[in-house]
Every structure is written in C-alpha cells, then in structure tokens.
Amino acid sequence: MKIPLSKPYVPKNILATLEKVIGSGVLHGNAGSCVRVEELMxxxxxxxxxxxxxxxxxxxxxxxxxxDAHEGDEVILPSFTFVSTANAVLRAGLTPVFADIDDKTLDISPDDVTRLITPRTRAIVPVHYAGVACEMGSLLKLANEGGLMVIEDAAHAIGSTYKGRFLGGVGQMGCFSFHGTKNVTCGEGGAFITNDDSLASRAEIIREKGTNRAQFMKGIVDKYTWVDIGSSYVLSEILAAFLEAELNEFDFIQERRKSIYVFYIDHLRPLEKEGLLQLPVIPSYAESNYHLFHIILPSEEIRNKLMAYLRNAGIDTAFHYVPLHTSPFGSRFARGELPVTDRIASCLLRLPLYPELESSKLAYIIENVRGFFGGLI
Ligand SMILES: Cc1ncc(COP(=O)(O)O)c(C=O)c1O
Structure with missing residues (x-):
C-alpha cells in the first residue's frame, strides 16, 4: 500500500477542455477563461x-x-506560516514581525498581535491555517484602532468562512493559492481579492507590468503605456481553463474532503479521549474548507516515531512549518519567544487528505495510527 499526503484533483474531460483552448490560438492571460473564473469567484x-x-x-x-508603506515599516504575521508570507513583506522593503499562534486553531493570536503593534506597524497578515478562519473580529478591531491594513493570506482557505463571510474578502485584501496541493488547483496559480475599487485598479496595473493594458482592453484608453511600477502576474489561459474546470466541480471536491475529515475525527476521537493526541478545532465562528487534517502529539519524539511508523506502512505524512523565527534567514527578525509556535511545529503531523482517498485506505491509516499507540501502551 502506498498513500500520498495529497493528490491534485483532475477535473473530468480536462484534456478536451485544454485541446479547445489550444485550438483557439489564445494562450496568453486575461482572456476568456481568466475573465470567467474571476466573475465566477x-x-x-x-x-x-x-x-x-x-x-x-x-x-x-x-x-x-x-x-502605502516605506522602508522600516512593519508588517505583523505569524511565524507559523509558509515562507512566501514573509518574503512578500521583505520584497516590498518592509520588516516582518512574527507573532505567536493560538494553541487550538493554530491561527495568529490577536493578543500577541497587540503586544507587537508599534508606531511603525502598517499591516496585519492573518494566515487562515488549514482553512480555519483567524479570529477576524479582534484583528479588524486592532487594525481599525491603529489605522492598519488587514491582508489575508487565504492560501489554504478558498470557500471557508468567518461568521458567514468568505475568507479572502474579510480584510482589505486577500490572497489565494491554486498550487497543486490546494483544494482548487491549476498546478501553480493564485488570486488577489479586494472589495476596494482604488486598490483593484492599481492592482490591475501592477499585474500587467505597470501598464494600463487592462484599461485599454476594456476600451477605457485608446493605447496602453507604462504608468506605475509593476510585474508580470497574469495567469495564462491554459491554466485559467484548468482552474475553471476545477471550480465547476468545487462542490464535489468539498464534499469529498469534508467526509474524509469527518471520518478522521470520528475514528481518532477515542485516542484523543485517552490523551494520546489532540484533534483539530474549528471554532463556532468558522466554517472550514477541510484543506488539511492534522493531529498534535504529546511530544516531538512521539510525533517523529509515529511518522516513521506510518512511513514504514507506506503512508506519507508531513510536518508543518519550520517556524520562520527559528529559520536561518528569519531568526534575525525574531522579537521574543513564541512558545506555542515552537511546541505546535514540533508536535504536529499532517495525515493524507485528498478527494480520491478511498475508504479502504482511510481505514488502513486509522488501523496503523491505532497500531502505533497500541504498541506504545
Ligand atoms: C500559507 C501560505 N501562504 C502562501 C503560499 C504560497 O502559495 P503559492 O505556492 O501558490 O505561491 C502557501 C503555499 O503553500 C501557503 O501555504
């Protein structure tokens, strides 16, 4: 038996869809599928x-x-995140400030954000870990009081909600990932979200190499030219068509992920009751998209032994994340201890979760987790 940690869902009839795009002769971005996906979302x-x-x-x-920030201005983000959250801050000439997380949701702790706000703080970046919403009410309140922006790193969180509002659209800006490991994927891709018209029109310019090409395409200007600093962030039509096909099957993908997540919870609850592990928590304000399934073990040693045990049984598992404040590059930005982040990062283990994970394989995973603890007792 070989069970991967994750496996991208490939939409039905995708080859015919891609053949059609290739036959159309339009492969660059901002064309038919791209516009349709944006409208659909x-x-x-x-x-x-x-x-x-x-x-x-x-x-x-x-x-x-x-x-609208300057060198030396600060952005608060969790240390428990992927490197991209911090790299983006640095690439804009700003300073990342790492906050601790809540030990139940593994999301940024509003109390620790409060500790870290200074006169130089410009933004807070909540990362909705595993697709479970951060405590956005407290974070938005802090941001309002301090005149700060909230930029949601919603890489994990397409379709998840906070008090009924879809994540990505709760702060001033939101960012999704469509990387091959995500619920909805096109291999490599992303989306930028805002409800603010002026941020959106500048974002269109930055995405198009600093030109007003998007306005030209809409017939607003009669030629396009360089109007601001920019880069090349437009998704190609081939990938947008793949994404469109994925989104058309979004309900099916979510249904499958939810039933696997619920299976894990139901079958691992007895082990939690015995104090052998901690299951993930979804607070009442959040509706998850079941992006990841993780357990937290009592120690790093037990986590590593369980990981090796499952690997021997052909089951792939993984840690998450090496805390950024302890990483070789990120440690220079550390401000004090982040004890919850340290403990969670050394005790967390992710189990396989993907739409095509069959029930026989799920049963096999549970059997092996139980087998591991049976051997320990
Ligand atoms: C929390 C978080 N932010 C940002 C990213 C970056 O997304 P991408 O791989 O699409 O660049 C990831 C990727 O896994 C992530 O997990």
Missing amino acids: EERFGFKHVLLTTSGTHSLELSMMLL
Whole structure:
C-alpha cells in the first residue's frame, strides 16, 4: 500500500477542455477563461474584485506593493506560516514581525498581535491555517484602532468562512493559492481579492507590468503605456481553463474532503479521549474548507516515531512549518519567544487528505495510527 499526503484533483474531460483552448490560438492571460473564473469567484464568494495571478506568492507580493508603506515599516504575521508570507513583506522593503499562534486553531493570536503593534506597524497578515478562519473580529478591531491594513493570506482557505463571510474578502485584501496541493488547483496559480475599487485598479496595473493594458482592453484608453511600477502576474489561459474546470466541480471536491475529515475525527476521537493526541478545532465562528487534517502529539519524539511508523506502512505524512523565527534567514527578525509556535511545529503531523482517498485506505491509516499507540501502551 502506498498513500500520498495529497493528490491534485483532475477535473473530468480536462484534456478536451485544454485541446479547445489550444485550438483557439489564445494562450496568453486575461482572456476568456481568466475573465470567467474571476466573475465566477466574484459571484460565488461575494468578492467585488478578483484578479487571477501566477501564484499565491505573487498575490502576496502584489498586496504588499499596494501598501502605502516605506522602508522600516512593519508588517505583523505569524511565524507559523509558509515562507512566501514573509518574503512578500521583505520584497516590498518592509520588516516582518512574527507573532505567536493560538494553541487550538493554530491561527495568529490577536493578543500577541497587540503586544507587537508599534508606531511603525502598517499591516496585519492573518494566515487562515488549514482553512480555519483567524479570529477576524479582534484583528479588524486592532487594525481599525491603529489605522492598519488587514491582508489575508487565504492560501489554504478558498470557500471557508468567518461568521458567514468568505475568507479572502474579510480584510482589505486577500490572497489565494491554486498550487497543486490546494483544494482548487491549476498546478501553480493564485488570486488577489479586494472589495476596494482604488486598490483593484492599481492592482490591475501592477499585474500587467505597470501598464494600463487592462484599461485599454476594456476600451477605457485608446493605447496602453507604462504608468506605475509593476510585474508580470497574469495567469495564462491554459491554466485559467484548468482552474475553471476545477471550480465547476468545487462542490464535489468539498464534499469529498469534508467526509474524509469527518471520518478522521470520528475514528481518532477515542485516542484523543485517552490523551494520546489532540484533534483539530474549528471554532463556532468558522466554517472550514477541510484543506488539511492534522493531529498534535504529546511530544516531538512521539510525533517523529509515529511518522516513521506510518512511513514504514507506506503512508506519507508531513510536518508543518519550520517556524520562520527559528529559520536561518528569519531568526534575525525574531522579537521574543513564541512558545506555542515552537511546541505546535514540533508536535504536529499532517495525515493524507485528498478527494480520491478511498475508504479502504482511510481505514488502513486509522488501523496503523491505532497500531502505533497500541504498541506504545
Ligand atoms: C500559507 C501560505 N501562504 C502562501 C503560499 C504560497 O502559495 P503559492 O505556492 O501558490 O505561491 C502557501 C503555499 O503553500 C501557503 O501555504
């Protein structure tokens, strides 16, 4: 038996869809599928402006370029995140400030954000870990009081909600990833979200190499030219067509992920009751998209032994993340201890979760997790 940690869902009839795009002769971005996906996301999730991009990383870079900030200004983000969240801050000439996380949701702790706000703070970046919403009410309140922007790193969180509002559209800006490991994918891709018209029109310019090409395409100007600093963040038509096909099967993908997540919870609950592990928590304000399934073990040693045990049984698992404040490059930005981040990062283990994970394989995973603990007792 060989069970991967994740496996991208490939939409039905995708080859015919891609053949059609290739036959159309239009392969560059901002064409038919790109516009349709943007409209579809706007409608389904209630976002005012969606701009597809080449990656979640690039959406984050774009959002940091839109901050009206200067060198030395600070952006607060969790240390428990992917490197892209912090790289985007640095690439805009700003300073990342790492906050601790909540030990239940593994999302940024509003109390720790409060500790870290200084006169130089310009933005807070909540990362909705595993697709579970950060405590956005407290974060938005802090941001309002301090005149700060909230940029959601919603890389994990397409379709998840906070108090009924879709994540990505709760702060001033939001960033999705469509990387091959995400619920909805086109291999590599992303989306930038905002409900603010002026941020959206500048984002269109940055995405198009600093030109007003988007306005030209809409017939607003009669030629296009260089009007601002920019980059090349437009998603190609081939990838946008793949994404469109994925989004058309979004309900099916979500249904499958939810049933696997619920299976894990139901079958691992007895082990949690015995104090052998901690299951993930979804607070009442959040509706998850079941992006990841993780367990937290009592120690790093037990986590590593379980990982090796499952690997021997052909089951892939993974850690998450090496905390940025302890990484070789990120440690220079550390400000004090982040004890919850340190503990969670050394005790967390992700189990396989993808739409095509069959029930026989799920049963096999549970059997092996139980087998491991049986051997320990
Ligand atoms: C929290 C987080 N932010 C940003 C990214 C970057 O997304 P991408 O891989 O699409 O560049 C990831 C990718 O996995 C992520 O997990």
